[in-house]
Amino acid sequence: MRFRGAGAVVAGVVLLMSGAVSTAQADDASPPQPVVPATAGLPQSGRSSGAAYAHEHPGSAPAGSNDFSCTPSPDHPEPVVLAHGTDASAYADWAALSPILAADGYCVFALNYGGAPGADSYGTEDIVASAEEFGRFVDRVRAATGADKVDAVGYS
Template sequence: MLPWSRTARGLRPLAALLLAAAALAPGTAAHADAGPTKSAAPDRGWNDYDCKPSAAHPRPVVLVHGTLGNSVDNWLGLAPYLVARGYCVFSLDYGQLPGVPLFHGLGPVEKSAGQLDAYVDKVLAATGAREADLVGHSQGGMMPRHYLKFLGGADEVNALVGIAPSSHGTTMNGLTKLLDVFPGAREYVTENTPALTDQVAGSPFLTRLNEGGDTVPGVTYTVIATKYDQVVTPYRSQFLDGPEVTNVLIQDKCAADLSGHVAIGLADRLAFHEVANALDPEHAEPTTCLSAVS
C-alpha cells in the first residue's frame, strides 16, 4: 500500500468524528423531533419495573450504553443474556442532544453522570434493593466513575463492570492530536458533541476524574478489554488501578476472540460470560472459547 493511501485511511476516524459532530450539531438536525427521545426495550424481560431481585441475584443491574448508543440497541445481546440468568435488568438513555434522536451519549459526561444518578435512584425505589450493579460499554464504563466519585454513587452501587471503557481516554492511535492541527476542530467538536472531547486522553474532565486514584472504597471494579480495540487506544489505558479491581483481556481467555470495540459490547458472549462472573463472583466459572456457546 502506498504511503499516502495509509495516511488517507488513518485520517478516516478523525473525519468520521468531525462529520459526526457536524451531522449531530443541533443546528443541522432540521428533520429531527425536538427534545430527547424515549425508547422502550422490546419485550425481552428487561426494564420491567415489577421485577423484584431474587435471593440469588439481590441487586438490579443497570446497563449504561456507550457514545452514539441508546438504551435498546446497545443491549440487544447482553440484556437478554442476563435476564435469562435471573437478573432484574434496566437500561437508561443519557447524554441526549436536543433534536438528535437515537444517538445518545453525546452531551457533557459530567451531566450524563447526573442522569445516571437519578436513574439508579428510580431503579432502587422500584425494586426495593439497597444497591445496584452497573455494567457499561465504552463511555458507559467510564462515566459511572464520576457518579461514584463525586455524586455519592458509592453508597448505591456494589460493582461497576466496564466493557472496553474509556477509563483514561483515547488517543485513537494518535489521531486525536489532529484536533489541534486543523484550526477550530477541537472547539467545533467540543461545542457540538462535548462527550467526544471529554473522552480524549488528557482532557480536563478525565484529569479531574482520575486525580487521586481510579477507584473509590466500597465498590468492586471489573474491566473487560480486547487488544483489537481501535476506538479506545491504547487498549491498556482502559484498565484501572486500585483495590478491588479485576482487569481482563478477553484474548487471555480465548486467543481466537477477534472482537473489536463495538463487537465486545454488543455480541461477544465471552465478554458476557465475564460480566456474569463479575456480577456473581461466588459462582464464577472459567471463561474459555467454549463460553461462546454456553
C-alpha cells in the same frame, strides 16, 4: 488540566456506581421505555444490527429490560443497570445481553442518557449532566426494586 477533570469524572462515576452518591431528586418522571422483543425483525448478529434497529426505532429498550415491577431474587439481589457507550443507545449496545441476563433471573434496566434533544444516539452531551441523569435512573431503579445498590455494567 484535562487529566484533573478526567480524574474527577472517574471518581464521580466510581462513587455513583458504588452507591455512595445518591441523587435524591425524583424529577425523572418519564415512564419506562418500551421493551422490544429481541426477535422483532432484528437479526441477532451483533451490535451493528442492534444499532440499525435502534436508529429505526428511537427510544427502544432491549428485551428483558426496564421491568420496574421486577423483584430481585436472593440469587441476584442487585439489579443490573446497563450503561451504553458514547454515540450509542441502550438498544444498540445491550440488545444481545439484556435478554440473557433477564432469562438468568436478574432484574435488568437500561436507559438512554446524555443525548441532545431529538437525538437518536446518546452519550454525547455534558458528562456531568449525563452522570446526574444516570444517577437519577439508578435511584429510580433502587426505589422500584427495594435494592440498596445496583450492579452497573458499561460498554464503550
